[in-house]
Amino acid sequence: MSTLNPARVAREFPVRYRLEAARCEACGAVSFPARLVCPSCRGRKFTTLVLEPEGKVLTWTVIHIGPSSHKHDVPYALAVVELAGGVRLTCQLADVDPAKVEFGMRVRLEFRRIQGDGEAGVIAYGHKAIPA
Secondary structure (H helix, E strand, C coil): CCCCCHHHHHHHHHHHHCCEEEEECCCCCEECCCCCCCCCCCCCCEEEEECCCEEEEEEEEEECCCCHHHCCCCCEEEEEEEECCCCEEEEEECCCCHHHCCCCCEEEEEEEEEEEECCCCEEEEEEEEEEC
């Protein structure tokens, strides 16, 4: 069974790949990815905000036994990264020994291949954090 939905992947390309968040016009809350309804005030009017790709590691875990799509990557670190402005996202840390990851480590997001789905033929790209 396919793990990637080609229609969903195509819909999410623009905002995820360009790091576009939504700032609520009513309360100023920032959501990434963008939402239809503000989780803070239930507002429905947003302005597009392009996020800066630099941030810091808040927390992480090391994956030793991953899913089959990442079996050649183990061990790898998966982290919660806080970007400037407070937006947080979860992504894989790349180009770093998982044993050397530290709290507050400065990182920058790079656009890279995440996984491929042989059955559907979809290659998923996204952001990975690398040491800054």
